[in-house]
Amino acid sequence: xxxxxxxxxxxxxxxxxxxxxxxxxxxxxxxxxxxxxxxxxxxxxxxxxxxxxxxxxxxxxxxxxxxxxxxxxxxxxxxxxxxxxxxxxxxxxxxxxxxxxxxxxxxxxxxxxxxxxxxxxxxxxxxxxxxxxxxxxxxxxxxxxxxxxxxxxxxxxxxxxxxxxxxxxxxxxxxxxxxxxxxxxxxxxxxxxxxxxxxxxxxxxxxxxxxxxxxxxxxxxxxxxxxxxxxxxxxxxxxxxxxxxxxxxxxxxxxxxxxxxxxxxxxxxxxxxxxxxxxxxxxxxxxxxxxxxxxxxxxxxxxxxxxxxxxxxxxxxxxxxxxxxxxxxxxxxxxxxxxxxxxxxxxxxxxxxxxxxxxxxxxxxxxxxxxxxxxxxxxxxxxxxxxxxxxxxxxxxxxxxxxxxxxxxxxxxxxxxxxxxxxxxxxxxxxxxxxxxxxxxxxxxxxxxxxxxx
Amino acid sequence: xxxxxxxxxxxxxxxxxxxxxxxxxxxxxxxxxxxxxxxxxxxxxxxxxxxxxxxxxxxxxxxxxxxxxxxxxxxxxxxxxxxxxxxxxxxxxxxxxxxxxxxxxxxxxxxxxxxxxxxxxxxxxxxxxxxxxxxxxxxxxxxxxxxxxxxxxxxxxxxxxxxxxxxxxxxxxxxxxxxxxxxxxxxxxxxxxxxxxxxxxxxxxxxxxxxxxxxxxxxxxxxxxxxxxxxxxxxxxxxxxxxxxxxxxxxxxxxxxxxxxxxxxxxxxxxxxxxxxxxxxxxxxxxxxxxxxxxxxxxxxxxxxxxxxxxxxxxxxxxxxxxxxxxxxxxxxxxxxxxxxxxxxxxxxxxxxxxxxxxxxxxxxxxxxxxxxxxxxxxxxxxxxxxxxxxxxxxxxxxxxxxxxxxxxxxxxxxxxxxxxxxxxxxxxxxxxxxxxxxxxxxxxxxxxxxxxx
Ligand SMILES: [K+]
Ligand SMILES: [K+]
Numbered sequence: 001x002x003x004x005x006x007x008x009x010x011x012x013x014x015x016x017x018x019x020x021x022x023x024x025x026x027x028x029x030x031x032x033x034x035x036x037x038x039x040x041x042x043x044x045x046x047x048x049x050x051x052x053x054x055x056x057x058x059x060x061x062x063x064x065x066x067x068x069x070x071x072x073x074x075x076x077x078x079x080x081x082x083x084x085x086x087x088x089x090x091x092x093x094x095x096x097x098x099x100x101x102x103x104x105x106x107x108x109x110x111x112x113x114x115x116x117x118x119x120x121x122x123x124x125x126x127x128x129x130x131x132x133x134x135x136x137x138x139x140x141x142x143x144x145x146x147x148x149x150x151x152x153x154x155x156x157x158x159x160x161x162x163x164x165x166x167x168x169x170x171x172x173x174x175x176x177x178x179x180x181x182x183x184x185x186x187x188x189x190x191x192x193x194x195x196x197x198x199x200x201x202x203x204x205x206x207x208x209x210x211x212x213x214x215x216x217x218x219x220x221x222x223x224x225x226x227x228x229x230x231x232x233x234x235x236x237x238x239x240x241x242x243x244x245x246x247x248x249x250x251x252x253x254x255x256x257x258x259x260x261x262x263x264x265x266x267x268x269x270x271x272x273x274x275x276x277x278x279x280x281x282x283x284x285x286x287x288x289x290x291x292x293x294x295x296x297x298x299x300x301x302x303x304x305x306x307x308x309x310x311x312x313x314x315x316x317x318x319x320x321x322x323x324x325x326x327x328x329x330x331x332x333x334x335x336x337x338x339x340x341x342x343x344x345x346x347x348x349x350x351x352x353x354x355x356x357x358x359x360x361x362x363x364x365x366x367x368x369x370x371x372x373x374x375x376x377x378x379x380x381x382x383x384x385x386x387x388x389x390x391x392x393x394x395x396x397x398x399x400x401x402x403x404x405x406x407x408x409x410x411x412x413x414x415x416x417x418x419x420x421x422x423x424x425x426x427x428x429x430x431x432x433x434x435x436x437x438x439x440x441x442x443x444x445x446x447x448x449x450x451x452x453x454x
Numbered sequence: 455x456x457x458x459x460x461x462x463x464x465x466x467x468x469x470x471x472x473x474x475x476x477x478x479x480x481x482x483x484x485x486x487x488x489x490x491x492x493x494x495x496x497x498x499x500x501x502x503x504x505x506x507x508x509x510x511x512x513x514x515x516x517x518x519x520x521x522x523x524x525x526x527x528x529x530x531x532x533x534x535x536x537x538x539x540x541x542x543x544x545x546x547x548x549x550x551x552x553x554x555x556x557x558x559x560x561x562x563x564x565x566x567x568x569x570x571x572x573x574x575x576x577x578x579x580x581x582x583x584x585x586x587x588x589x590x591x592x593x594x595x596x597x598x599x600x601x602x603x604x605x606x607x608x609x610x611x612x613x614x615x616x617x618x619x620x621x622x623x624x625x626x627x628x629x630x631x632x633x634x635x636x637x638x639x640x641x642x643x644x645x646x647x648x649x650x651x652x653x654x655x656x657x658x659x660x661x662x663x664x665x666x667x668x669x670x671x672x673x674x675x676x677x678x679x680x681x682x683x684x685x686x687x688x689x690x691x692x693x694x695x696x697x698x699x700x701x702x703x704x705x706x707x708x709x710x711x712x713x714x715x716x717x718x719x720x721x722x723x724x725x726x727x728x729x730x731x732x733x734x735x736x737x738x739x740x741x742x743x744x745x746x747x748x749x750x751x752x753x754x755x756x757x758x759x760x761x762x763x764x765x766x767x768x769x770x771x772x773x774x775x776x777x778x779x780x781x782x783x784x785x786x787x788x789x790x791x792x793x794x795x796x797x798x799x800x801x802x803x804x805x806x807x808x809x810x811x812x813x814x815x816x817x818x819x820x821x822x823x824x825x826x827x828x829x830x831x832x833x834x835x836x837x838x839x840x841x842x843x844x845x846x847x848x849x850x851x852x853x854x855x856x857x858x859x860x861x862x863x864x865x866x867x868x869x870x871x872x873x874x875x876x877x878x879x880x881x882x883x884x885x886x887x888x889x890x891x892x893x894x895x896x897x898x899x900x901x902x903x904x905x906x907x908x
Contacts, residue, residue, distance in 0.1 A: 257833065299832040299839045307825060330818050337808075337815035344811070353807040354791075357798070360814055361791040364784050371761060378753040379711065385753045386839035 024100065024426055028064060028093070032422075035060030035089045044082035051077070054414055059086065061418045064093035065425035066318050068183020068288035068400020069391075071407050071414060075188035080169070086184060087173055094180030094318040097425065098217055099139045139217050143179070150209045151175025157201050178206055179213045181319045183288020183400025190407070193279075197291040198272045203279050210287035214313035215239060234349050235325065239314045242324035243285075250281030250308055254301055263296035284308035286319040288400025295387070295403035302386055302403065309399040310366070320398030320424055322362050329359035370396050373420050380412040381405065391417065396424035478554065478880055482518060482547070486876075489514030489543045498536035505531070508868055513540065515872045518547035519879040520772050522637020522742035522854020523845075525861050525868065529642035534623070540638060541627055548634030548772040551879065552671055553593045593671050597633070604663045605629025611655050632660055633667045634772045637742020637854025644861070647733075651745040652726045657733050664741035668767035669693060688803050689779065693768040696778035697739075704735030704762055708755055717750035738762035740773040742854025749841070749857035756840055756857065763853040764820070774852030774878055776816050783813035824850050827874050834866040835859065845871065850878035 038044060039056045051059070051072065058071045063086045072078075074086065155171025162170065170186055177184045185192050196202035212220065222236040232240075255277040258265040265273045276291055283289050284305045294302065312321010328346065333356050336344045344351045374385075374392045381388055383405055391405045395417045409417060492498060493510045505513070509525045516523050517540045526532075528540065609625025616624065624640055631638045639646050650656035666674065676690040686694075709731040712719040719727045730745050737743050738759045748756065766775010782800065787810050790798045798805045828839075828846045835842055837859055845859045849871045863871060 299842070300829045303825070303829055303832060303839065330814060333811055334815045334818045337811050338819070353810070356807070356814070357787055357791050357810065360784060360810070361788045364788045365792070371757070375754040375757055378757060384838060384840070385757065385843075388753070389839075 027096070028422065028426060031089065031092055031096075032057070032060045032064045035064060035085060038085040039078075039082060041081075044079055044085055045077060046079050049077050054411060058414050058418055060089060061421050062400075063089035063182065063184065065398050065421045066090055066094040066097070066180050066182040066400075067320075067395060067398040067421045067425075068181075069395055069402055069406045069417065069421070070184070070190070071409065073188055073190055073407075074184050075186040083169075083173060083186060087176055090177055090180050090182040090184060093425075094182060094213075095140065095143050098143065098316065098318050099136055138221065142217060142220055146209070146212050147176050147179050149175075150179050150205065153205050154202075157199075157205070175209070178209045178287060178289060179318075181210060181213045181287050181313065181317070181398070181400075183286075185289060190404075192290045194291045194293075197276060198268070200271075200275060203275045203291070206287070206289060207278060207282050210282050210285075210289075211243070214282075214285055214287070214317045214319035215243060216314040216316035218316045219314060234347055235315075237347050238328045239324050242311075242328045243314065246285065246308060246311060246324070247278070247281050250284075250304065251277040253304055254280050257298050257301040257304070258292075261296070261298055264292045280305070281308065284397075284399050284401060286312050286321055286397055286399040288394075290401060293404075294390075294401055299386060302390060305401065306390055306393045309393045309397040309401065310370070312397045312399070320396070322366050322397075326359045326362045329356055330363060333359070366396065369420075369423065373416060376416055377413055380410050380416065381408075383408075392420060395420040398424055481550070482876065482880060485543065485546055485550075486511070486514045486518045489518060489539060492539045493532075493536060495535075498533055498539055499531060500533050503531050508865060512868050512872055514543060515875050516854075517543035517636065517638065519852050519875045520544055520548040520551070520634050520636040520854075521774075521849060521852040521875045521879075522635075523849060523856055523860045523871065523875070524638070524644070525863065527642055527644055527861075528638050529640040537623075537627060537640060541630055544631055544634050544636040544638060547879075548636060548667075549594065549597050552597065552770065552772050553590055592675065596671060596674055600663070600666050601630050601633050603629075604633050604659065607659050608656075611653075611659070629663070632663045632741060632743060635664060635667045635741050635767065635852070635854075636772075637740075639743060644858075646744045648745045648747075651730060652722070654725075654729060657729045657745070660741070660743060661732060661736050664736050664739075664743075665697070668736075668739055668741070668771045668773035669697060670768040670770035672770045673768060688801055689769075691801050692782045693778050696765075696782045697768065700739065700762060700765060700778070701732070701735050704738075704758065705731040707758055708734050711752050711755040711758070712746075715750070715752055718746045734759070735762070738851075738853050738855060740766050740775055740851055740853040742848075744855060747858075748844075748855055753840060756844060759855065760844055760847045763847045763851040763855065764824070766851045766853070774850070776820050776851075780813045780816045783810055784817060787813070820850065823874075823877065827870060830870055831867055834864050834870065835862075837862075846874060849874040852878055 036053070036056045039051060039060055040053070045051050049072075055071045058069075061067075062069050074083070078086065151172045152175070153171075154174045155167050158167035158170050161167075173184075173186055176182075183192075187193070187195055193202060193206065216239060218233075219236045219239045222233050226232060251274075255265070255273060258277070259273065260266050265276060268276065279289070279291055280294075285308050294305065297305075310321055311327045312323055313319020314324045329344075329351060332346050332351070333344050344356060370392055373396065374389050377388045377392055378385065381391075387403045387405050390401070390403045391409075393399070394401050398421065405413075406417070490507070490510045493505060493513055494507070499505050503526075505526065512523075512525045515521075528537070532540065605626045606629070607625075608628050609621050612621035612624045615621075627638075627640055630636075637646075641647070641649055647656060647660065670693060672687075673690045673693045676687050680686060705728075709719070709727060712731070713727065714720055719730060722730065733743070733745055734748075739762050748759065751759075764775055765781045766777055767773020768778045783798075783805060786800050786805070787798050798810060824846055827850065828843050831842045831846055832839065835845075841857045841859050844855070844857045845863075847853070848855050852875065859867075860871070
């Protein structure tokens with residue numbers, strides 16, 4: 001094993017261990033600051049447009065936190081240079097977060113037990129000292145590969161609608177933006193993917209990219225290893241089950257609730273209704289693109305989307321929210337108690353109490369933050385409660401969908417949403433650092449289940 | 455010890471143990487059915503009024519579940535006979551539930567450990583076999599004493615506004631209704647206590663009665679014993695701390711949010727503003743009376759009240775919601791995890807994981823039910839999301855406040871609210887039966903804390 005890798009690992013570990021919340025916060029703040037300066041350059045905006053400092057901070061924060069809420073229309077307001085700045089922020093923010101959260105989840109936890117390390121080594125099939133470098137390389141390799149494939153496929157589709165230069169440019173932008181679950185688009189007039197409402201290719205490609213970006217690196221790696229190992233980690237099983245459940249249940253409920261809504265699905269044929277339902281079921285978790293106007297949806301659907309945004313993506317991904325595993329642990333804990341079971345069991349694995357406590361922590365912390373932000377925004381913004389709740393949840397869960405409030409936000413409202421995007425992005429991760437898992441006791445009924453929360 | 459008490463105890467225990475959820479459900483359903491039949495009698499309503507079957511079920515369910523949501527105006531719609539029927543339903547439902555929930559909490563749990571029994575005996579200072587009879591007597595004695603005092607004080611106040619007969623009648627009705635946190639009133643036009651907006655006597659008396667009714671028998675008994683024992687049970691400390699915190703924080707936030715609202719507090723002098731803020735801080739948990747129109751409040755205040763209703767009252771009381779202790783356990787668990795502590799400690803007592811799991815169960819179960827009900831009501835009712843969320847929370851938490859939706863509910867909406875009141879009333883209790891506490895392991899750091907959830 002080369003010595004320099006060893007040294008790098010120890011240095012990185014001690015640097016990150018020093019104060020990861022501070023490191024992360026400063027890191028993200030610096031990226032946003034750089035983005036603000038670049039976006040404030042006159043060449044970043046189209047002629048006749050002027051970006052205020054607050055809107056520059058908002059846009060840079062939204063891109064870096066891969067949220068996708070926009071106060072100005074990305075496509076028509078910014079120049080091509082501005083678009084590349086935004087895309088760079090998305091790439092650095094999204095990929096950076098994916099790498100960091102995967103690293104934290106796997107290597108950086110305080111009190112990581114030997115047993116956990118062994119499980120991780122087995123799962124990632126790599127040596128623990130060299131692990132961190134390999135892991136980062138692997139995450140970046142996966143992300144770039146998927147982005148390249150996505151961009152190529154979008155480009156091929158866009159060639160039918162525009163010249164080759166623009167098709168490539170749009171292909172790359174949307175491939176990167178949608179894989180990173182950033183929610184930014186270039187189509188103008190805040191209309192996201194609505195031009196492709198009835199296009200199965202764009203819809204399905206977007207659904208797959210959002211899925212690959214939000215499912216988390218750990219699951220991707222596990223799926224790649226599956227043909228060889230013929231089994232999945234508990235973590236992957238939980239993530240995939242919850243993702244499938246929420247996707248299907250969400251799509252069915254959206255289809256039912258919007259079927260006769262003349263402002264959304266009613267004018268479409270059944271196939272297109274189904275396509276739109278699927279897209280709007282996965283997009284809140286946390287892709288942020290849409291093909292119909294969410295503000296025209298029925299209240300029940302909007303509330304469902306708020307719920308889907310709150311649950312969000314999976315650990316080690318670019319997405320936000322409380323995460324699928326947190327959701328699963330809370331539900332399974334509830335069912336176990338109702339049935340009077342002493343152990344909380346997921347896929348024949350017993351969950352130790354620290355996992356359950358973590359799940360509570362993320363959920364209650366997120367709820368408290370969301371409730372507080374919604375209350376404050378209710379005071380600063382003169383809009384319906386649902387509009388405000390939707391916006392706050394979207395910002396906190398880095399989802400990026402909006403009922404149209406974002407461009408109309410007051411300055412105070414913009415400041416609150418910026419803070420919410422920032423905290424929402426860093427929150428669970430920095431929380432989790434403090435909440436590292438402890439070695440379980442050796443009192444086995446089922447074998448202990450290892451699962452990452454948040 | 456007399457033999458018949460022994461036999462009674464064993465019989466009662468085996469009857470309740472057989473299937474308490476079924477017993478409770480059937481018991482409440484029978485009381486409601488009796489109420490419906492009585493309310494449908496022509497002598498129950500004033501001349502010229504006709505009560506539909508659905509409205510009779512709604513009213514009987516609301517009274518029996520001590521919720522206080524009303525589809526027809528209690529004061530002007532029903533005759534004096536109808537008022538006594540409603541009051542009887544409140545007394546039987548409220549006191550019955552208080553007795554049952556106290557009994558369940560103390561004696562009826564599956565796997566109740568010897569240590570827990572000893573703690574309970576110490577706390578209640580009574581023998582465990584005779585306990586159940588004494589306990590029921592004690593609960594009823596406390597309730598009737600407080601109701602008598604409350605009724606007398608209301609009567610004395612109402613003598614200034616009406617003739618003696620009506621003052622006594624109104625005094626008894628409101629003394630019983632408000633202690634039972636039932637939220638029913640006789641003042642007409644759905645205006646609750648708004649005639650007494652600026653009356654310190656009625657406001658403070660109502661606040662005290664709501665507090666005594668919602669704090670739970672266990673805490674009342676503990677407080678009565680306090681001068682002798684000079685210490686409080688953990689349960690009482692938690693309940694009183696959370697109650698005080700929510701009362702003060704709620705009042706301050708309401709005062710701030712509504713201070714300049716010309717439809718609520720703005721026209722009042724500071725003393726009256728303060729009085730109204732206090733009443734509307736405690737009333738959601740879960741008294742259900744009001745002196746200003748909650749539908750005129752700002753959205754932030756309404757959302758705060760939704761939160762207060764959701765938390766609700768304390769175990770072993772007439773009130774609903776997830777309960778103060780559940781709220782406390784969730785918050786303390788979150789803080790412990792964020793601080794990286796291994797144990798969850800409340801007042802120097804460690805909480806075993808089954809308590810924490812129960813708290814999750816109640817919270818997630820309640821949230822899930824509330825979200826589902828809100829979604830369905832969003833479809834059936836053509837009202838703003840806040841109005842619907844407020845109504846659903848109020849019904850589920852048996853709070854009884856309304857933004858005015860109740861009398862305008864569609865038939866489907868009424869049916870949903872009836873089910874929600876019923877499930878909300880029985881839910882946590884029947885859940886808890888299945889979720890009886892288990893003896894803790896003997897691995898002490900702090901002494902184990904005993905606290906009732908839900
Ligand atoms: K997003
Ligand atoms: K009530």
